[in-house]
Amino acid sequence: MNIHEYQAKELFKKYNVPTLRGHIAFTPDEAVKAAQELGGNIWVVKAQIHAGGRGLGGGVKLAKSTSEVREMAAQILGMQLVTHQTGPEGKLVQKVYIEEGADIKKEYYLGLLLDRALEMPIMMASTEGGMAIEEVAHNTPEKIIKVSIDPLTGFQSFHGRKLAFGLGLPVEEINTFIKFASALYKVYMDHDAEMIEINPLVKTGDGKFLALDAKMGFDNNALYRQSQVNEMRDLSEEEPTEIEAGKFGLSYIKLDGDVGCMVNGAGLAMGTMDTINYEGGKPANFLDVGGSASAETVAKGFDIILKDPNVKAIFVNIFGGIVRCDRVANGIIEATKITNVNVPVIVRLDGTNAIEAAEILNNAGIANIVAATDLADGARKAVAAAKGE
Amino acid sequence: MSILVNKDTKVIVQGFTGKEGTFHAEQCMAYGTKIVGGVTPGKGGQEHLGQPVFNTVEEAVRATGATVSMIFVPPAFVSDAVMEAADAGISLAVIITEGAPVKDMMFAKAYAVKKDMMTIGPNCPGIITAEECKIGIMPGFIFKKGNVGLISKSGTLTYESANQVVKEGYGITTAVGIGGDPIIGLSYKQLLPMFEADPETHAIVMIGEIGGDLEIQAAAYIKEHITKPVVAFIAGQTAPAGKRMGHAGAIISGGAGTAAEKMAALEAAGVRVVVSPADIGKALAEVMKK
Numbered sequence: 001m002n003i004h005e006y007q008a009k010e011l012f013k014k015y016n017v018p019t020l021r022g023h024i025a026f027t028p029d030e031a032v033k034a035a036q037e038l039g040g041n042i043w044v045v046k047a048q049i050h051a052g053g054r055g056l057g058g059g060v061k062l063a064k065s066t067s068e069v070r071e072m073a074a075q076i077l078g079m080q081l082v083t084h085q086t087g088p089e090g091k092l093v094q095k096v097y098i099e100e101g102a103d104i105k106k107e108y109y110l111g112l113l114l115d116r117a118l119e120m121p122i123m124m125a126s127t128e129g130g131m132a133i134e135e136v137a138h139n140t141p142e143k144i145i146k147v148s149i150d151p152l153t154g155f156q157s158f159h160g161r162k163l164a165f166g167l168g169l170p171v172e173e174i175n176t177f178i179k180f181a182s183a184l185y186k187v188y189m190d191h192d193a194e195m196i197e198i199n200p201l202v203k204t205g206d207g208k209f210l211a212l213d214a215k216m217g218f219d220n221n222a223l224y225r226q227s228q229v230n231e232m233r234d235l236s237e238e239e240p241t242e243i244e245a246g247k248f249g250l251s252y253i254k255l256d257g258d259v260g261c262m263v264n265g266a267g268l269a270m271g272t273m274d275t276i277n278y279e280g281g282k283p284a285n286f287l288d289v290g291g292s293a294s295a296e297t298v299a300k301g302f303d304i305i306l307k308d309p310n311v312k313a314i315f316v317n318i319f320g321g322i323v324r325c326d327r328v329a330n331g332i333i334e335a336t337k338i339t340n341v342n343v344p345v346i347v348r349l350d351g352t353n354a355i356e357a358a359e360i361l362n363n364a365g366i367a368n369i370v371a372a373t374d375l376a377d378g379a380r381k382a383v384a385a386a387k388g389e
Numbered sequence: 390m391s392i393l394v395n396k397d398t399k400v401i402v403q404g405f406t407g408k409e410g411t412f413h414a415e416q417c418m419a420y421g422t423k424i425v426g427g428v429t430p431g432k433g434g435q436e437h438l439g440q441p442v443f444n445t446v447e448e449a450v451r452a453t454g455a456t457v458s459m460i461f462v463p464p465a466f467v468s469d470a471v472m473e474a475a476d477a478g479i480s481l482a483v484i485i486t487e488g489a490p491v492k493d494m495m496f497a498k499a500y501a502v503k504k505d506m507m508t509i510g511p512n513c514p515g516i517i518t519a520e521e522c523k524i525g526i527m528p529g530f531i532f533k534k535g536n537v538g539l540i541s542k543s544g545t546l547t548y549e550s551a552n553q554v555v556k557e558g559y560g561i562t563t564a565v566g567i568g569g570d571p572i573i574g575l576s577y578k579q580l581l582p583m584f585e586a587d588p589e590t591h592a593i594v595m596i597g598e599i600g601g602d603l604e605i606q607a608a609a610y611i612k613e614h615i616t617k618p619v620v621a622f623i624a625g626q627t628a629p630a631g632k633r634m635g636h637a638g639a640i641i642s643g644g645a646g647t648a649a650e651k652m653a654a655l656e657a658a659g660v661r662v663v664v665s666p667a668d669i670g671k672a673l674a675e676v677m678k679k
Contacts, residue, residue, distance in 0.1 A: 114495075
């Protein structure tokens with residue numbers, strides 16, 4: 001789960017990670033009010049969406065008067081902001097963050113994430129602030145300094161020194177930087193964060209460090225104990241069908257093909273998408289129906305898949321283990337009674353009681369249900385059906 | 390022969406008396422696994438499924454001589470259970486529970502390593518030595534005895550692969566579901582040498598998926614150390630970047646962890662990589678005949 005910049009900064013403030021003052025606004029009027037409250041004569045109007053690259057997409061603007069704040073807020077609010085992370089359709093901007101201006105001397109990058117190979121968090125810093133870190137890593141990897149932090153001992157001053165000297169900071173700024181980095185590590189650990197990215201981290205004219213931007217993602221498995229983070233969840237930033245699927249214990253991700261997939265198990269669900277691709281088709285979605293594959297979950301799965309108008313056929317691929325295939329077959333037949341399925345459904349059931357299951361499906365005499373013998377056969381039939389063959 | 394577990398392995402269950410623990414412990418016993426007891430704090434002294442229940446893992450180990458623990462406790466209690474097992478001298482903990490926080494696993498694994506305890510999982514189907522010992526939730530009947538070792542991040546793809554291997558007329562020595570979380574216990578790199586050393590294993594099937602670099606590490610290890618033929622499939626060739634595909638660890642982040650890069654690394658290491666998971670059995674049969 002991700003949160004907005006202004007929410008991440010709220011968490012930062014509680015841990016004394018320096019940020020600028022700012023207020024959230026949902027209308028141009030609120031934006032002006034926010035600027036007046038902040039005072040000063042320069043403000044930044046920043047679109048709040050869950051995607052990076054907002055500046056390049058026209059979602060971050062500098063205002064030199066309150067009338068400019070109004071004008072820019074009016075421009076940004078309601079726009080479909082397109083960045084390299086939103087996809088071509090962009091994301092609707094529903095709120096802007098009005099922030100005071102800053103005297104920026106230099107921009108850096110600072111990030112924290114789990115290193116899966118080391119099995120501990122790493123902190124990364126770079127002098128290439130404001131650039132996409134993936135690009136820096138690709139083109140000039142020597143410009144990224146990394147320290148791994150053993151969670152058993154936590155962040156130590158030497159971690160901070162290694163990063164600070166690596167960035168070429170003068171000696172008198174080292175301790176300020178260490179304090180910043182150490183507080184950030186605490187934010188990360190205390191909130192079960194998956195990643196924090198400050199891009200840019202800025203040094204001001206008076207030698208202070210500030211998080212000019214802030215991006216945070218969290219471990220979904222830990223949300224049960226992170227009530228504060230949970231309250232920050234913005235459902236309008238997530239795919240509605242994915243949220244709905246989640247309510248029924250289904251894991252769904254929309255893709256852009258025309259062969260719908262319903263599978264038990266995440267690995268087999270990905271494998272099924274790959275098989276469809278291999279057989280010359282394009283998968284319309286990822287859908288893991290979980291272990292039970294009951295009539296209700298299968299019916300819900302059909303509903304969700306069929307919300308996508310591109311779907312021309314559905315491939316149901318269930319490997320029955322503990323759950324018996326004959327039960328799944330009955331579930332599928334029941335599901336077609338609960339919900340209207342108007343495209344061909346290719347069903348491959350393998351594992352426990354697969355032969356009985358095939359008989360049940362064949363005897364049911366439902367015109368648009370086709371039984372398949374194995375994974376390849378099912379994928380082929382589904383691809384052909386989607387092409388109208 | 391086999392790896393890690395066999396018909397003589399003594400197993401306890403943490404979370405023995407819970408719904409999941411009960412159901413699967415019963416299935417494992419029916420398969421032939423020596424479940425010698427279980428742990429449910431507060432229920433010590435009772436009997437469950439004909440076996441003793443203990444308050445602590447330490448008591449269970451002392452009374453039964455168990456060396457392996459199968460863990461079914463709820464996600465919030467997984468790290469505690471793993472550390473208790475490690476502290477009690479268990480040598481292998483098989484963590485079935487799905488949904489354990491990453492931070493917890495970071496601490497639990499570090500502790501397990503310190504105490505010399507191996508772990509499998511979390512969020513995995515477990516381990517099975519065909520026709521001898523099943524410690525996990527997989528449907529046992531698919532795994533006919535044979536000469537193929539199986540390592541997989543995915544549960545249902547493990548079943549799919551084993552099924553294909555059997556349909557081709559071969560069978561399984563041991564199959565290990567290592568799980569698809571960001572932090573897991575035993576991985577390819579630790580399991581490959583065990584299969585290499587096992588005289589009954591003649592070939593290895595390895596199933597990976599997008600995210601992380603365990604498969605890349607495996608490729609480097611195979612190139613240097615593995616002489617037995619390896620067949621591999623990597624799930625998620627069609628997965629979009631930045632999206633989590635069901636498993637917590639199955640995500641392409643920052644352009645890294647793609648199926649393509651893993652497949653290329655494995656191919657360069659001499660592994661027979663299949664593009665479609667439907668071809669795993671066929672490819673295995675081919676390498677076995679060579």
